[in-house]
Amino acid sequence: MDIEETIYKYALTNAVEHGNSCQTGSVIGMVMSRHPDMRKDPKTVSQLAGKLVAKVNAMSPENQQEELDKLGGLEERKKQEEKPKGLPELENAEGKNITLRFAPNPSGPLHIGHARAAILNMLYKQKYDAKLILRIEDTDPKRVEVDAYDFIPEDIKWLGIEADEIYTQSDRLDIYYEYARKAIEIGAAYMCTCDGGDFKKLKDNCEACPCRSHSVEENLELWDNFDSMKEGEAVLRVKTDINHKNPAIRDWVAMRIVDYEHPRLGNKYRIYPMMNFSVTVDDHLMGMTHVLRGKDHLANSEKQRYLYEHFGWEVPEFIHYGRLKMDDVLLSTSKAREGIADGTYSGWDDPRLGTIRAIARRGIKKEVLYELIEEIGPKQADATISWKKIYGLNRNIIEEETNRYFFIPEAVKVDIEDLPDDMKQLSVKRELHYNQPEKGFRTLNFKGTAYIPKDDYDIAVNKNKPLRLMDLVNIKIDENTCRYESASLEDAQEKHARIIQWTPTQDSIKACVVMQDNTKVNGYIESDAKELKVDDRVQLERFGFARVDSVSDDEITFYYTHN
Structure with missing residues (x-):
């Protein structure tokens, strides 16, 4: 089943289950949660979902059901209905x-x-x-x-x-x-x-x-x-x-x-x-x-x-x-206490621990735990919870509610040479959420220099790989210079350029992300992130979901949630 047929099936399923009318956001959420490989191309998914949702909503209820049955949706729904809840x-x-x-x-x-x-x-x-x-x-x-x-x-x-x-x-x-x-x-x-x-x-x-x-x-x-x-x-x-x-x-x-x-x-x-x-x-x-x-x-x-x-x-x-067991996490209170006392752990909310306060600090929603525990129930058989399962459930919840921002880990400053005059000062607008335009936009004011991730910089230099700064320009980097190549997205796609996040150097904000292993990744985040508040959950594009832990005049600290 190709990507278009997959999205079509989910649009039909959503319509049949919700009064013969489907919603683009719900369809995208279903696709992204059940087909992680499609997250690599959110724009294509979004465009196809919009087109196919319009097609499905124009059908009669009978046609919707008929089309869904052709794609095997009827059997799938029967299995779900038969499963006790x-x-x-x-x-x-x-x-x-x-x-x-x-x-x-x-x-x-x-x-x-x-x-x-x-x-x-x-x-x-x-x-x-x-x-x-x-x-x-x-x-x-x-x-x-x-x-x-x-x-x-x-x-x-x-x-x-x-x-x-x-x-x-x-x-x-x-x-x-x-x-x-x-x-x-x-x-x-x-x-x-x-x-x-x-x-x-x-x-x-x-x-x-x-x-x-x-x-x-x-x-x-x-x-x-x-x-x-x-x-x-x-x-x-x-x-x-x-x-x-x-x-x-x-x-x-x-x-x-x-x-x-x-x-x-x-x-x-x-x-x-x-x-x-x-x-x-x-x-x-x-x-x-x-x-x-x-x-x-x-x-x-x-x-x-x-x-x-x-x-x-x-x-x-x-x-x-x-x-109840949990993979790769410490649940023993006595061992955690020993680790805190000897400095192995930073405290009871160290992200490596399985405490409620550690899970909360990372930005996991309590609804995830409710869904897991209800699914396991009070049966006598031992159960194991995996981070993978927790992340998947949490992603389903926060995907639709989190605003997007550019975070530049281990930032490298690039001064782009040979820019056309009309590109030396640009304002780039990006949606806070690609599927929810009503959330508004954020603005990146480009003036010829930008921060980009060190990993992408190193690949560009060591593998002679072109880069495209999202919604901006294509560049080529060698050990000494960073040069403008074009502004065309098609050029970038033809040359298999890495499409990367970036921030303007003049108004970026320092940011730090505390990872699952309690290490810290320092970098910069775009200026519109200054509106964030403690406990906000965001998606740092190409990096992962995170929770805002602290905000000061000159730095924002996040706790990494998951990819």
Whole structure:
């Protein structure tokens, strides 16, 4: 299928799916996203799309459908219609007021793995008009990063997660103490003073420790004196099945002493709940109906069922999903922290990291993550996300909304000799977006000298290759001179000239682009870029998409998004 037939097919598809009328911009977007090779010649694509859209819009609905079917569009659309869309239904959700929770540990900022849990819960909130609770789980003072108390709300806001209620577990320690005491009183838990090693030997042999047979009164006395004990001297255990096939489930620890200053509480408390105890208490008190969590929590879910049964509480539906991996990116919070400390990474938003703030700083749209997570869903199979997939989805979104500018990486100044008099001062107008003339134009005022990319300069010199400055002139460069050859685009095409971006030397602005590997590319950008604001997304022609990170009087800094 040649380029014209391909565009014709997409124009017909767009028309049939949208009331028998197609839009040029939508057709170009479909073509560019699904046929990357056609991005090399956007003008041809744009011209053909305009012509073919007019042709399709002049057809009757019957003719449009007939033509599309001839090109195989009918079968393609049927496949798309047969493919199930959206998330699967939650089990036992009918007739219930659904309550969900996103419960991160504040060990650092959120990364794309956390985004899966956050977005899945948000999507189900929207699907069921559910209540969504954000709960910061910070009951292990050794695993708390104080900055994360600010990072998490910021990341949540960027992701568009709308929590109905927000809790921090370190504010609720007295509640956990209350339920720990109740667990002792009903015989569901006991104070254990066994040496850790001795208990493990007994547990591994399916034998109960002597403490398990203590009376409620003995356990309450130990509990009341717990705070005066040394770390490791005693723990509170929940009674389970001492013969359980998984030793980790057998009489798990509910409360322990941690002599470590808590970032929020200081040294006010020494007794902290283990995650399985605090989570179970909170999930019950907060009315959780469905819990979405990674399959690495399968054993934890089983542990928690024992506590639910002891208290006679209704067990929520546990939905366990697979691990989320990402190619060529670091998701480990501990390793990232080490790298930041030793200078390997510039911070939590270093573009090499998989944190939400790093992804946001690069200009990736949150809608991309929503589309990815919805597609993966809550299935138990592990999933891998590639940058290629993220870039493709993001490109589909920002292609139509980003203005174009000339950025000259590692700029080389050329003084063009032998220019005709009528070309020594020219104003070149280029559309901000080739397919959206309503966006307006930018103007480059040429006065005989220009900045061009060093790579193109070197090719022109070393390979004796002519260059065409876009919409301006054709030039020939040797080691000493840069000479005007002609103004004709046809001449440039006949000689296979490289068609390159350029900026006038007299009013260009310094620019720096921070790349994916955190290296910097310095250069110049055209003067109309002075109107850009922080967070604007742009397409730097022949270079790639980028997000504006900072703007000063004499320089603009961008973060590279993708090509």
